[in-house]
Amino acid sequence: QIVYLNGDFLPIEEARVPVLDRGFIFGDGVYEVVPVYGGRPFRWAQHLARLERSLAKVGIANPLDTAGWTTLVDMLVARHPWPDQFVYMQVTRGVARRDHAFPKGVAPTVFAMTSEFPPVAPALLASGVSAISLPDERWLHCDIKSTSLLGNVMARQKAVEAGAAECVMFRDGFLTEGSASNIWVVRKGTVFGPPRDNLVLEGIRYGLMAELCERAGLPMELRRIVHAEVLAADELLLTSATKEVLAITELDGKPVGSGKPGPIWNRLHEAYQQARTA
Ligand code: PLP
Numbered sequence: 001q002i003v004y005l006n007g008d009f010l011p012i013e014e015a016r017v018p019v020l021d022r023g024f025i026f027g028d029g030v031y032e033v034v035p036v037y038g039g040r041p042f043r044w045a046q047h048l049a050r051l052e053r054s055l056a057k058v059g060i061a062n063p064l065d066t067a068g069w070t071t072l073v074d075m076l077v078a079r080h081p082w083p084d085q086f087v088y089m090q091v092t093r094g095v096a097r098r099d100h101a102f103p104k105g106v107a108p109t110v111f112a113m114t115s116e117f118p119p120v121a122p123a124l125l126a127s128g129v130s131a132i133s134l135p136d137e138r139w140l141h142c143d144i145k146s147t148s149l150l151g152n153v154m155a156r157q158k159a160v161e162a163g164a165a166e167c168v169m170f171r172d173g174f175l176t177e178g179s180a181s182n183i184w185v186v187r188k189g190t191v192f193g194p195p196r197d198n199l200v201l202e203g204i205r206y207g208l209m210a211e212l213c214e215r216a217g218l219p220m221e222l223r224r225i226v227h228a229e230v231l232a233a234d235e236l237l238l239t240s241a242t243k244e245v246l247a248i249t250e251l252d253g254k255p256v257g258s259g260k261p262g263p264i265w266n267r268l269h270e271a272y273q274q275a276r277t278a
Contacts, residue, residue, distance in 0.1 A: 002079045004072055004112040009079065012113065021109050023092030026100070027148030029109070030054035031090040033241045035117060036077050037276050041087065044070070046204045051089065054145045060093055063108045076114050084117040086242055090147060120244055125269070128249030128261045129165035129238070133227065134158060136169035136176045136199070143198045155179040166238060168230060168251065175225040176200050178238055183248075184209065186235035186264045191220045205239035212271040218264065235262035245272050 001012045022028035032054075034047045041047070048069055055062050064072065073087055089112045096103035138151030156179035159167040166178045175194050177183055182203040185192045191213050196202045213220040230236065234257045236248040245268050247261035261269075 001113065001115075002076065004076055004110070006107075006110055009075065015111070017109060017111070018095045020098065021092055021095050022103075023090070023109060023147055025098055026093075027146065027150070028058075029090055029092030029147040030058060030060070030145050031088065031147050032145060034073070034087045034089070035241045035276075036073075036085040036087055036114070037117075038083055039077055041073055041077075042276060043204045043208065044073075046207060050145060050202070050204065051091075055091060057141070057144045058093075058146070059102060060091060060108055063091060063110050072112060076112055080114055080116075082116040084119075085114045086117045087112060087114045092147070117242065120246070124246060125261070128247035128256075128265075130163070130250035131166045131168045131178070131236070131238075131248045131252075132159050132162045132164045133230070133252050134167040134169050136171040138169075140198055142176070142200055143196075143202060145201055152179045164250075166248070168236070168248070170227055171199055173226055175227070175230055178240075181238040181240040181243060182206060183230075184237040184239065185225055185230055185233045186237065186262065187229065187233055189218065189264070191218055191237075191264065191268075192225055192229070193220070193222050194225055195222050203239055204241065205245070208272070208275065209239060209245075209268070212268050212275065216267045216271055218267070233257065235264050237265055237268070244276075245269050 002009050003012045003015050005015045032047050032051045035042045048066060052062055077085055092109045094106035094108045096106050134155055155167045166181060168178060168183050169176045177200045194200055210220055236256045237245055238248055239245045247265040249256050249259055
């Protein structure tokens with residue numbers, strides 16, 4: 001496996017970052033995960049735009065322009081044999097003596113790697129996944145795709161310890177998102193999602209879901225969603241770059257709707273597969 005680090009392509013075992021990198025010391029960085037189908041990054045412009053927004057929000061200058069990122073990712077992907085991959089890109093504020101305030105004149109650390117993206121397991125598609133409800137205990141800048149993921153990591157671990165695949169988080173009683181996914185509620189044929197605000201990471205699949213719903217003639221509405229509405233959902237869905245769109249068929253040990261992936265999931269999943277290859 002070859003990775004990119006600060007201008008070089010090298011074997012992952014040889015890639016080294018100094019211990020004073022602020023990514024290591026403070027989690028002071030941002031990242032992206034981009035699916036690549038048949039060698040082509042999917043929704044590339046949107047991922048780059050989100051990276052740009054995350055960088056701007058934390059005050060790190062974008063180290064590369066669009067052409068630079070595109071060339072980097074194309075070269076990385078071309079060095080691996082897998083037809084489908086997902087690329088991880090990370091920018092940290094760089095290496096400096098430990099001090100909370102931003103250092104001056106420091107070059108950001110730029111890292112990228114790619115992994116094989118096997119098709120989502122048929123068993124997951126057939127049965128859906130289970131989730132648990134949790135209070136959202138993270139900070140108030142969840143719109144930044146930050147590498148500071150301790151809140152997400154702890155939430156996911158609680159889900160795993162409860163035998164579930166993901167958590168569905170609530171802040172002040174309102175649905176936010178999963179530990180690494182956006183959550184959608186289907187009720188009476190309408191797809192509901194939480195508003196795009198500082199309490200959720202706006203997945204690239206937010207825009208995609210809007211397109212897929214429109215194409216499928218399904219109404220979609222973004223608004224605040226209370227816990228009772230999630231419990232009463234006909235279907236519950238999660239989306240992410242690597243999970244695409246999955247049905248959550250069990251929440252807190254109880255079946256969601258019929259307890260099987262539902263018809264709306266089915267339509268959206270099919271539409272997703274078409275969009276992937278379009
Ligand atoms: N919310 C969180 C916290 C995430 O980590 C992710 C990414 O996996 C998402 C939502 C979904 O975003 P995307 O659709 O861009 O993968």
